[in-house]
Amino acid sequence: MERLSIDSIISKIESEEIFHTVSEDYSFTLKIDKYVPYACAAVHDGHQFRRDLWDNCLHTAYDRWYEEDPETKNMVISHPILIAGCDSRFEYDLNRTPEEAVFETAWGKQLWKQPLSEAEKKESLKKHTNFYKVVGALISKLEEKFGVCIVYDMHSYNWQRWDREVPTWNLGTSNIDNERFGEQIESWRKALTSIRLPHGIKQTAEINNTFYGNGYFLKFITNNFKNTLVLATEIAKVYCDEYKQINYPEVVAAVEQQLQALLPKHANEFYTRFKN
Numbered sequence: 295m296e297r298l299s300i301d302s303i304i305s306k307i308e309s310e311e312i313f314h315t316v317s318e319d320y321s322f323t324l325k326i327d328k329y330v331p332y333a334c335a336a337v338h339d340g341h342q343f344r345r346d347l348w349d350n351c352l353h354t355a356y357d358r359w360y361e362e363d364p365e366t367k368n369m370v371i372s373h374p375i376l377i378a379g380c381d382s383r384f385e386y387d388l389n390r391t392p393e394e395a396v397f398e399t400a401w402g403k404q405l406w407k408q409p410l411s412e413a414e415k416k417e418s419l420k421k422h423t424n425f426y427k428v429v430g431a432l433i434s435k436l437e438e439k440f441g442v443c444i445v446y447d448m449h450s451y452n453w454q455r456w457d458r459e460v461p462t463w464n465l466g467t468s469n470i471d472n473e474r475f476g477e478q479i480e481s482w483r484k485a486l487t488s489i490r491l492p493h494g495i496k497q498t499a500e501i502n503n504t505f506y507g508n509g510y511f512l513k514f515i516t517n518n519f520k521n522t523l524v525l526a527t528e529i530a531k532v533y534c535d536e537y538k539q540i541n542y543p544e545v546v547a548a549v550e551q552q553l554q555a556l557l558p559k560h561a562n563e564f565y566t567r568f569k570n
Contacts, residue, residue: 295323300424304431310439317428321381321421324428327374331440331569332561333432334370336448337388337511338363340379347385347414350407353400356539358384361401365533365541366448369549373446373557375436377429386418388425389449389509395422426514433519442568443522444478444561447512451504453530454537463487463499466507466526470516475523478564482525485556491548495532504528523564 295314298306303324306313314325320342341362343351367378379388384405386395396415397405436443453460463486467479479501486499507526515524533545 295325300427303428307428307431307435310435316380317421317424319421319424322377322379322425322428324377324432325375329436329439330374330558330561331436331442331565332373332444332446332558333375333377333436334373334446334448334557335376335511336363336367336370336378337509338379338383338449339365339367340381340383342381342385344381344385344418347410350410351384352404352407353384357400357403358382359539360452360536363448363450365546366450366529368546369529370446370448370553370557371550372554375432377432379425381421386422388422389511391510392419392422395419395510429511429514430518433515433522437519437521440565440569441521442565443519444564445515445522445524446557446561447509447524447526449505449509449526449528450531450533451528452536453532456504460504460530461498461500462491462496462530462532463489464504464528464530465499465501466505466509466512466528467501468506469508469513470523470525478523478560478567479525481563482527482560485560486527488556489549489552491532492542492544495545521568 295316297318298315299318303315310329312326316323341359362383370376384400396418399405433443465483483499483501487497505528509526512524512526515522534541
């Protein structure tokens with residue numbers, strides 16, 4: 295892995311180089327083992343939190359972990375193209391617009407003892423901007439090379455806070471072309487229901503049951519690239535204890551191992567259907 299500037303990362307993408315990188319400011323990682331017509335993303339995987347913000351933050355490290363999407367990067371770690379955030383969404387949220395990316399309150403609780411200065415906000419928003427420069431370059435290259443592209447936008451959610459039964463997997467599709475891609479959305483939902491998890495964890499996958507695919511990452515790609523489908527794919531946090539902050543690595547491994555086959559199979563079917 296190399297540490298690279300944004301310009302260097304974009305240059306390597308444009309030249310179709312194979313590389314693993316962490317951005318110069320350590321805010322995200324990108325690996326490209328092979329240029330294929332699909333990519334994986336884990337924008338909320340990160341937990342880093344800038345040191346100069348620690349003393350001003352009212353939320354604990356556990357509060358932040360609870361609302362992040364830990365282990366989502368590891369669930370798709372084997373796939374050839376993977377971009378993942380390193381920073382906590384409490385510093386800036388990659389899945390929100392630049393105007394909304396730096397929180398003042400988070401999940402009903404004031405976030406800062408004192409409001410952030412404009413300089414502090416600017417430092418965080420620069421990372422947000424740079425991430426999307428790279429996302430734009432990456433999807434542009436994949437569409438140029440293959441004509442179409444599919445992105446698996448991996449997230450997780452806290453299922454125990456719901457007062458009703460919720461699915462193990464949820465697909466958010468309210469901001470994608472359901473008429474054009476309906477068959478591929480449904481086939482991905484069915485593929486997710488086939489994943490077998492340890493400890494008798496239920497196998498359910500539904501569409502727009504808990505979340506609707508309203509994230510900025512999906513919207514940015516969908517609005518700028520007409521031949522790329524983004525599948526906002528949320529797993530309930532059955533792979534950890536939400537309240538004790540304990541991860542279950544055997545559950546994460548089960549997801550990762552089964553996605554090794556299911557995900558590229560689905561991506562290949564998508565490419566075969568839409569490449570012309």
